[in-house]
Amino acid sequence: xxxxxxxxxxxxxxxxxxxxxxxxxxxxxxxxxxxxxxxxxxxxxxxxxxxxxxxxxxxxxxxxxxxxxxxxxxxxxxxxxxxxxxxxxxxxxxxxxxxxxxxxxxxxxxxxxxxxxxxxxxxxxxxxxxxxxxxxxxxxxxxxxxxxxxxxxxxxxxxxxxxxxxxxxxxxxxxxxxxxxxxxxxxxxxxxxxxxxxxxxxxxxxxxxxxxxxxxxxxxxxxxxxxxxxxxxxxxxxx
Amino acid sequence: xxxxxxxxxxxxxxxxxxxxxxxxxxxxxxxxxxxxxxxxxxxxxxxxxxxxxxxxxxxxxxxxxxxxxxxxxxxxxxxxxxxxxxxxxxxxxxxxxxxxxxxxxxxxxxxxxxxxxxxxxxxxxxxxxxxxxxxxxxxxxxxxxxxxxxxxxxxxxxxxxxxxxxxxxxxxxxxxxxxxxxxxxxxxxxxxxxxxxxxxxxxxxxxxxxxxxxxxxxxxxxxxxxxxxxxxxxxxxxx
Amino acid sequence: xxxxxxxxxxxxxxxxxxxxxxxxxxxxxxxxxxxxxxxxxxxxxxxxxxxxxxxxxxxxxxxxxxxxxxxxxxxxxxxxxxxxxxxxxxxxxxxxxxxxxxxxxxxxxxxxxxxxxxxxxxxxxxxxxxxxxxxxxxxxxxxxxxxxxxxxxxxxxxxxxxxxxxxxxxxxxxxxxxxxxxxxxxxxxxxxxxxxxxxxxxxxxxxxxxxxxxxxxxxxxxxxxxxxxxxxxxxxxxx
Amino acid sequence: xxxxxxxxxxxxxxxxxxxxxxxxxxxxxxxxxxxxxxxxxxxxxxxxxxxxxxxxxxxxxxxxxxxxxxxxxxxxxxxxxxxxxxxxxxxxxxxxxxxxxxxxxxxxxxxxxxxxxxxxxxxxxxxxxxxxxxxxxxxxxxxxxxxxxxxxxxxxxxxxxxxxxxxxxxxxxxxxxxxxxxxxxxxxxxxxxxxxxxxxxxxxxxxxxxxxxxxxxxxxxxxxxxxxxxxxxxxxxxx
Numbered sequence: 001x002x003x004x005x006x007x008x009x010x011x012x013x014x015x016x017x018x019x020x021x022x023x024x025x026x027x028x029x030x031x032x033x034x035x036x037x038x039x040x041x042x043x044x045x046x047x048x049x050x051x052x053x054x055x056x057x058x059x060x061x062x063x064x065x066x067x068x069x070x071x072x073x074x075x076x077x078x079x080x081x082x083x084x085x086x087x088x089x090x091x092x093x094x095x096x097x098x099x100x101x102x103x104x105x106x107x108x109x110x111x112x113x114x115x116x117x118x119x120x121x122x123x124x125x126x127x128x129x130x131x132x133x134x135x136x137x138x139x140x141x142x143x144x145x146x147x148x149x150x151x152x153x154x155x156x157x158x159x160x161x162x163x164x165x166x167x168x169x170x171x172x173x174x175x176x177x178x179x180x181x182x183x184x185x186x187x188x189x190x191x192x193x194x195x196x197x198x199x200x201x202x203x204x205x206x207x208x209x210x211x212x213x214x215x216x217x218x219x220x221x222x223x224x225x226x227x228x229x230x231x232x233x234x235x236x237x238x239x
Numbered sequence: 240x241x242x243x244x245x246x247x248x249x250x251x252x253x254x255x256x257x258x259x260x261x262x263x264x265x266x267x268x269x270x271x272x273x274x275x276x277x278x279x280x281x282x283x284x285x286x287x288x289x290x291x292x293x294x295x296x297x298x299x300x301x302x303x304x305x306x307x308x309x310x311x312x313x314x315x316x317x318x319x320x321x322x323x324x325x326x327x328x329x330x331x332x333x334x335x336x337x338x339x340x341x342x343x344x345x346x347x348x349x350x351x352x353x354x355x356x357x358x359x360x361x362x363x364x365x366x367x368x369x370x371x372x373x374x375x376x377x378x379x380x381x382x383x384x385x386x387x388x389x390x391x392x393x394x395x396x397x398x399x400x401x402x403x404x405x406x407x408x409x410x411x412x413x414x415x416x417x418x419x420x421x422x423x424x425x426x427x428x429x430x431x432x433x434x435x436x437x438x439x440x441x442x443x444x445x446x447x448x449x450x451x452x453x454x455x456x457x458x459x460x461x462x463x464x465x466x467x468x469x470x471x472x473x474x475x476x477x478x
Numbered sequence: 479x480x481x482x483x484x485x486x487x488x489x490x491x492x493x494x495x496x497x498x499x500x501x502x503x504x505x506x507x508x509x510x511x512x513x514x515x516x517x518x519x520x521x522x523x524x525x526x527x528x529x530x531x532x533x534x535x536x537x538x539x540x541x542x543x544x545x546x547x548x549x550x551x552x553x554x555x556x557x558x559x560x561x562x563x564x565x566x567x568x569x570x571x572x573x574x575x576x577x578x579x580x581x582x583x584x585x586x587x588x589x590x591x592x593x594x595x596x597x598x599x600x601x602x603x604x605x606x607x608x609x610x611x612x613x614x615x616x617x618x619x620x621x622x623x624x625x626x627x628x629x630x631x632x633x634x635x636x637x638x639x640x641x642x643x644x645x646x647x648x649x650x651x652x653x654x655x656x657x658x659x660x661x662x663x664x665x666x667x668x669x670x671x672x673x674x675x676x677x678x679x680x681x682x683x684x685x686x687x688x689x690x691x692x693x694x695x696x697x698x699x700x701x702x703x704x705x706x707x708x709x710x711x712x713x714x715x716x717x
Numbered sequence: 718x719x720x721x722x723x724x725x726x727x728x729x730x731x732x733x734x735x736x737x738x739x740x741x742x743x744x745x746x747x748x749x750x751x752x753x754x755x756x757x758x759x760x761x762x763x764x765x766x767x768x769x770x771x772x773x774x775x776x777x778x779x780x781x782x783x784x785x786x787x788x789x790x791x792x793x794x795x796x797x798x799x800x801x802x803x804x805x806x807x808x809x810x811x812x813x814x815x816x817x818x819x820x821x822x823x824x825x826x827x828x829x830x831x832x833x834x835x836x837x838x839x840x841x842x843x844x845x846x847x848x849x850x851x852x853x854x855x856x857x858x859x860x861x862x863x864x865x866x867x868x869x870x871x872x873x874x875x876x877x878x879x880x881x882x883x884x885x886x887x888x889x890x891x892x893x894x895x896x897x898x899x900x901x902x903x904x905x906x907x908x909x910x911x912x913x914x915x916x917x918x919x920x921x922x923x924x925x926x927x928x929x930x931x932x933x934x935x936x937x938x939x940x941x942x943x944x945x946x947x948x949x950x951x952x953x954x955x956x
Contacts, residue, residue, distance in 0.1 A: 089830060091372065111828040112901050113806060115945035123954045128632045128653050133330065133422045138460045142633065154606045154645065155620065155943050157902055160879050167632065167645055167653045172950030175606050175645045175653050183372045184829050185874055221377045226872050228832035233889030236716065237840045328591060350589040351662050352567060354706035362715045367871045367892050381872065393845045393884065394704050394859065396663055401638050406871065406884055406892045411711030414845050414884045414892050423590050424635055465633050467593035472650030476601045477953065569850065611808065611900045616938045661850045699855045
């Protein structure tokens with residue numbers, strides 16, 4: 001059983017009727033419905049809950065955190081960011097979606113600006129599979145077509161990904177590293193680009209499949225905690 | 240269920256009493272006994288069987304091939320090498336152990352000489368975990384101690400590993416990249432250094448655990464076969 | 479001074495008037511003219527010369543080999559392939575252009591099929607810079623536009639590149655890892671996609687700049703030759 | 718000409734006679750003397766200067782910053798850390814030495830704790846070259862021996878290095894990724910492990926050579942500044 005917490009900012013769904021129309025149950029609701037399966041225990045949390053719904057207790061009970069945020073990165077409490085990063089370092093999996101790239105949390109874990117090119121023009125995105133041997137693309141064809149999406153373009157100011165899983169083509173002429181993995185401490189991270197709030201991306205079955213695969217891939221490995229600090233010699237030091 | 244074929248050269252066990260004493264059932268037998276579990280269907284094959292026991296049928300029915308060879312790399316049939324490489328490209332997992340680094344098959348998949356430094360001096364090896372987030376080290380502590388092993392030292396002439404999982408320390412003063420992953424075509428490869436025929440390395444429970452973990456990690460991902468070749472445009476090409 | 483040998487198959491320029499029109503001095507002539515500078519000593523070689531013009535003497539005197547081939551990969555002598563690979567392993571730089579991806583030499587160095595999607599449709603290619611910190615993109619803007627090129631698309635069946643420098647966008651809807659580096663033995667390799675024989679790509683100043691930068695980047699590092707083989711212990715082995 | 722700024726904390730040399738004896742001109746003085754060459758314009762800066770000697774003007778005029786710090790990471794001004802990281806993102810090279818691994822600046826650029834195992838036991842370190850094709854090891858043999866050093870051991874909690882150049886062997890039984898490169902924004906970073914203040918490591922000619930090579934390798938590439946932000950479509954977006 002993998003304990004999954006889906007965090008969604010859940011601000012635009014409440015403010016903008018056109019977003020609410022696409023996501024009546026919130027982006028978190030659409031993702032939860034889409035990835036549901038027997039070996040996932042799913043809960044959700046949102047920005048306006050106390051401590052953004054990500055208390056010590058919730059995070060301690062979370063194996064994999066899925067994160068979608070956009071319009072109030074600035075208002076996200078620093079203390080909760082520290083808490084999330086600490087849990088990633090301890091082994092919690094983290095899936096950062098779309099505009100989460102610019103969250104303080106993701107930038108802190110990456111060590112870069114995470115800036116990019118962008119455009120909202122209802123344009124076609126095609127995500128090509130770059131690593132066909134990776135469990136994150138199990139069940140996925142050579143590419144995923146999304147008829148309308150926001151464009152994100154290179155240069156994407158991220159560290160070199162540990163693994164590059166998807167590259168996107170955009171109708172307007174750009175490309176983007178759309179699926180990237182990273183390791184930070186004992187934890188595994190997957191960044192997955194698509195999912196602007198005004199498009200039904202999180203109702204797409206292939207997108208569900210990628211996210212569900214990523215939950216399994218980022219889930220923590222069972223090992224004793226890594227020790228850091230002063231270490232006695234394991235061998236005699238001849239002098 | 241993962242279909243595992245353990246291939247062992249099985250020459251030295253038959254020729255040298257001191258090796259037979261360590262591995263009365265062959266290295267393949269020791270590994271098979273050590274990694275046995277409900278979700279593995281294990282068979283074995285050896286050098287002197289027709290086609291080295293790796294016929295089209297056997298390989299077609301193999302999800303993960305474990306490979307140990309040493310003294311007759313030169314005598315391994317080229318046609319069977321082609322067959323193995325083709326299956327790796329199609330997605331079969333491959334675990335290459337110890338002196339398999341110098342097999343024609345591994346060198347062909349790597350594109351390098353796979354040369355290294357070596358010494359047989361009954362010396363201590365300690366394999367340090369470099370990537371604590373990787374499923375291959377699930378259940379493994381900070382390092383694995385082997386009281387006596389053959390030394391392999393850097394520079395190890397391999398391509399840069401996709402993932403570096405273990406680095407070995409040797410009493411005589413060398414280090415070695417002991418656990419390395421690679422992707423070739425649709426297939427995943429794990430090279431794992433320890434296992435000289437004269438030491439009881441393949442009776443060690445932690446070594447069993449690493450190999451069993453690697454079986455799961457290298458197992459093929461279920462996807463439609465990747466298409467290569469001429470491709471019609473997916474979008475109108477304006478001129 | 480870097481000794482550069484530009485190898486061009488030079489078959490299509492002699493057979494097809496439309497290719498000769500684009501490259502009256504051959505592709506090798508266009509590249510030689512384009513990358514000329516004081517610290518490069520450039521020679522050229524072609525398929526129909528004895529030993530394809532790549533004798534022991536020529537390769538021994540070559541720091542960086544630039545390689546363009548297409549229609550007669552099958553006819554390239556195995557012995558010369560061995561010679562090139564040996565020199566790469568010893569440290570010679572290698573720049574493989576466009577259809578050289580399918581040469582026996584490149585496939586041998588990669589360990590994969592190097593298959594891909596392709597289409598000849600006079601379509602636009604845009605190469606986006608993915609690694610702005612890399613010396614290979616010195617002097618290059620955010621992207622290079624090529625008005626007409628052959629399409630190569632993902633999945634490109636190569637090992638994971640050590641460094642990903644360019645990703646191409648194609649008008650027909652595909653993407654491609656267009657600039658990739660690899661290390662093999664002591665040698666550095668750069669694969670650079672553009673350059674179909676019927677388009678004036680090798681007259682483009684930005685393409686010249688990338689190739690010239692790559693010559694500098696792949697040039698050998700001056701070190702004593704790496705030793706491989708039996709190694710005496712550097713430290714006393716306590717037992 | 719590469720403008721190099723060597724930053725040294727320069728606290729222990731002033732407090733501890735045994736350190737002053739090893740580094741009478743400070744660690745910065747030893748490094749400056751060791752890497753001196755015609756194409757480097759070297760200046761130094763230390764902790765107790767205003768703004769730690771790393772003013773806007775100094776950093777704007779710095780191509781490569783070499784950084785050694787140890788006992789007062791906590792006292793390093795956050796504003797100067799921001800300034801350094803901004804310059805790295807813009808392209809300034811950064812070489813972080815030894816205990817600089819635990820500086821707030823390095824941890825911020827890495828996104829991890831940068832914790833490790835450590836021991837001060839006057840023990841032998843041997844740095845093995847892992848990437849013989851890399852310019853950072855030009856002129857260096859198969860390994861560098863340091864008769865006495867502080868031990869740093871794995872697991873080193875860093876992101877997966879972009880390139881792994883050295884791995885250290887320690888007499889007491891540990892290994893360590895001692896030479897690692899990273900890219901952050903437009904800038905290149907080299908972490909180099911050896912150099913505890915009580916040992917004469919920075920008087921060693923091979924260590925000088927590695928640092929000088931790294932200065933050249935991390936020096937910025939000349940390109941126009943990368944643009945990030947809203948981007949007009951380069952192609953018509955058919956709907």
